[in-house]
Amino acid sequence: MKRINIGIFGRVNSGKSTLMNLFTQQETSIVDDTPGTTADVKVAVMEIHGIGPVKLFDTAGTDEFSVLGDKKKDKTFAALKRSDIVLLVINENNQAYSKDDYVSEKEILSAASSRNKEIFIVYNKFKGIPCIRESVSAKIDPENKFPFIELELNDPAKYKELVEFIISNSKVTITRTPLLPTLDTDKIVFLNIPIDEESPEGRFLRPQMMIEEYLVRRYVPTFAYRMDLAMARSEDPQESAEEKKRFDSFISHLNRDGKLQLLITDSQAMDIISKWTKDASYMITTFSIVMINFLSAGNLKLFVNGVKAFKNLKPGDKVMIAEGCNHDRKAEDIGTKQIPDKIDQLFGKGNIKVDHYFGRVFAEYDKLKEYKLVIHCGGCMLDQQAIAARIQDLIESGVSFTNYGVLLSYFQGEEALNRVIEPFGVKI
Ligand SMILES: Nc1nc2c(ncn2[C@@H]2O[C@H](COP(=O)(O)OP(=O)(O)OP(=O)(O)O)[C@@H](O)[C@H]2O)c(=O)[nH]1
Ligand code: SF4
Ligand SMILES: [Mg+2]
Incomplete structure (x- = not known):
């Protein structure tokens, strides 16, 4: 199951990190009344009952005017682009925001709207201070487009209310693209893995691992093969012929009765694979193509x-x-x-x-x-x-x-x- 990304945005000191900690129910982010406490994007991954796996981004305030302010802002907006759900946190009692007519809030809402993000407003309610949500909302969301919640964020007991609010308002579903097209369970997929100098000892690379697991889970048998690329490309015709013979012998063995359906190769071996499989009856592709098709x-x-x-x-x-x-x-x-x-x-x-x-x-x-x-x-x-x-x-x-x-x-x-x-x- 894919993760849903939830980003937390707002001005400095609005309570973004307090919200992060309310989600995670622990001190994931530093909370302090020093403006600009959160400097970089802080990421937490967790499982929220009723939502599933999520990735949370706690970000720097977008109204910070320090030397690093612009750099922090770039990072914050990069996180916004990666978010499925944008939570705009507003300390509704901070009258100072009205001085600039809520320019930071409007900037966040506009960036999130232009990328079609799901937007929720979280009004941070400080105990004992009168709520002015309605007047704030009239300024930033006059058409009442965005679902909102008022919470005292530093009260850990508000977790349930927060999660229920998201569940009842969110329509986000991550589009699931299958890693590979449907394959036969009685035919083989050949994985060409020419382990090179960069390959880490003790494990396959992530695309190789993911694809192998994906296939086996679906009862599609795989055959993993290490091609000796140096030999295959050797200028000594005898050496390359020897490597080709080894490759061909496995292919013809596996492809008896047309039992081979697909060969997936490391992209860098395409020079060899395209030549050696020219008249193949099975399909070919590369690990990199499988991954980018899936991720895009x-x-x-x-x-x-x-x-x-x-x-x-x-x-x-x-x-x-x-x-x-x-x-x-x-x-x-x-x-x-x-x-x-x-x-x-x-x-x-x-x-x-x-x-x-x-x-x-x-x-x-x-x-x-x-x-x-x-x-x-x-x-x-x-x-x-x-x-x-x-x-x-x-x-x-x-x-x-x-x-x-x-x-x-x-x-x-x-x-x-x-x-x-x-x-x-x-x-x-
Ligand atoms: N009483 C009360 N204080 C709160 C509440 N939410 C946040 N605070 C306080 O407000 C200050 C700022 O909170 P943070 O969560 O650090 O704010 P932030 O938006 O992450 O701030 P930056 O990281 O500086 O952008 C801290 O001193 C918090 O303790 C709340 O609901 N009630
Ligand atoms: S495919 Fe890209 S992200 Fe994945 S290991 Fe290779 S370089 Fe890194
Ligand atoms: Mg913070």
Whole structure:
């Protein structure tokens, strides 16, 4: 089951961290009356009975005017883009807000509305102080569009009321995209895992693990194979023939009576797989393509469209390579070596400028426009909401985007690309 992301937003000292702690029923975030106590986005994951697994974001106040204020604000709005539910916290007794006509509240509501977030207002009720909710609401939500609740947030006993309020008002359901199309339970899926220098000892990479688990859970038998890529690519014809013979022997054994239905390979082995499986009766795809189709809620086509932008790159253009995590990078790394080298080879050395973004950091909105193309990894360490936020930023900025598996397959020709996207019903 996918997590629902709930983001907590508002001014400094409105009680956002107090709300975070009310959810988690412990001191997850520091609560203090120093304005700007929460500096970065604080994340907590938990299971809420009646809602399911959720990820909570406690954020910095959007009205902070410190040196770091703008940086904090960027992070806060990045979290807003990744939220399914936006909770706007208002200390309804703070008359100071009316001085600027609730500009911060309106900014949050407008950003959340433009991204179609589900928005709820949480009025933080301080004990013994008269409530002025109606006059606040008339300013920020005159049409009464947003469901609201008034709670004394620092009372842990209000947890039930808070959760019931969300359950009764939320319509958020995470669209479930299957990881893979429906497969036969009496046919085999071949997993090509050419463990390389970067592969961690003791476990498979997340996409490999997820796919293997997904298939076995559904009674689809798998066969995991480690291709020796160095041998397969060897300039010594005898060596590569030897590796091909080993590969072919397993394939023909498994594919007796057409029992092989799909081969999923590490994208970087596409040069070999596309050649060695040319006349195959089974389908092929890559781990990276499976992941990006899943995380983009079935929007693989958008990443395939990005190939056009790749073909049309001109000297002086800038390309961004984006990966969802910060892993240890060895000599033959796809993002820092293989793809940049290929770009140099195709467009001339240094003609295309390549920048990298790793981990949760993605180029700020304004910077995105500098790029002609973004090449994204499978994104397995990100969630669907993070990928959706990136896609929306890219579409709004008019920047094309593609994916490692799509591009590495395209390097083997359009026919190879069509083969790896066919299992998802997509064509160039
Ligand atoms: N009496 C009372 N005090 C509260 C309540 N909610 C928050 N406070 C106090 O208000 C102050 C600010 O609360 P926080 O939860 O840290 O506010 P915040 O919005 O996270 O603030 P920043 O992290 O600075 O943006 C703290 O001193 C809290 O103890 C409440 O419901 N009643
Ligand atoms: S987030 Fe991207 S780079 Fe990191 S392991 Fe997953 S697919 Fe690879
Ligand atoms: Mg805080």
